[in-house]
Amino acid sequence: MAGLTNSSGKKPGLATLAIHVGSEPDPITGAVIPPLSMSTTFKQQEIGVSTYEYSRSNNPTRESFEKCLAALENGKHGFAFSSGSAGTATILNSLPKASHIISINDVYGGTYRYFTKVAVGMGITVDFLELAHADELSEKVIPGVTKLVWIESPTNPTLKLANISKISEAAHKLGLLVVVDNTFMSPAFQTPLDLGADIVIHSVTKYLNGHSDVVMGAVVTSNDEFAERLRFLQNAIGAIPSPFDCYQALRGLKTLSLRMKQHGENALAVAKALENSPYVEKVIYPGLESHPQHQLAKSQMKGFGGMVSFYIKGDLETARLFFKNVKYFTLAESLGGVESLAEIPSLMTHGSVSAADREKLGISDTLIRLSVGIEDTEDLVEDVLNALKLSQV
Ligand SMILES: *Cc1c(COP(=O)(O)O)cnc(C)c1O
16 A cells, blocks of 8 residues: 555655554454464465465565555565664675675664675675765766665764765766665654665664564665565565564554654753753754754754764763663663663774774764653653763762
8 A cells, every 4th residue: 555645645644654554454354453464374376376475475464564664765665674784684685796885984883894794705895985975976986886875864873964865866877776774763754765865774673663672674665676686685585574573563663753753852852951061061963953964954854863962071980970870761772762771882882893983983982872762851851960960970
């Protein structure tokens, strides 16, 4: 039902799509929520005649999730994977041997690891660029060998933006496909395919599932040729999620719109409170006027997300005390769940990035990353301000 339309012919909004696409009442029982389909194999009416055959190739519950997410991203084809990283690996496997790709420089750590430690085994080389200006592409492109541009916007944890439409335009002139990791924004706040990108990838583990209880990934595209290759590889490599995880993630999608609104509202309130605190050096949040790319954020995003990074005044010890004194922000990696989390990238999520690269990216021991959840706004603001005060000894 990717072509779901209102009576007026208009495309429905995100919340409507999320609740209806892939969740049509069961034609036999009338169940409003389609049943979880655990079967690994399906009866064939005659030899070779059936919609589903074997659950690695396709499964009704997985297909429901894939259709729903594709509709939310305004794409034609959706593919689910056992993790975001499995999605990355499968995309990289679609490239001819010894291809070259261009990636934004502070890409997600696991993506960086796959590019530099695994894809090299397939002879793939990667250039990591700032991508602040689209003409960086033409300087690095190797005609016939460069195939992909890999973007994340905003980046993690320094929340830098890439201009998706400008980069896509430049990339297409050079014959390259553009992949956008849309994990931090979700389709509620950013739809890269509408901005000209060819492929969107997600760690469904984060905002899409939204409840910190599923590890899963997904890829969406409107490019038929790429979709055909990916469908083949999804089955041939087999890094697929379980039907149960797809069921959970589809349930998560239904509240995506509401959750993202609250994540955004809470994050902005926390960011503003931090900005006014005497115990904070600097706050990074695309929704603040002080963010150097606030205008770009307003033009390519519908919201600013739930991730806030800030430099606490003091040193590592001050940061430790902050984590000790927050009540509702759990010290943990990951992000995008309903509950608030806090972490220190230099020692946790970005611990494997070299000290030199961390310094270049601004990931110091006083940089704290918050995944602002959907608890009551005033409770989170009070919690952060109280912990800041108690961290000053
Ligand atoms: C978590 C994450 C990934 C990797 O996804 P997994 O589901 O953990 O494999 C990729 N990109 C971003 C931006 C992420 O936050």
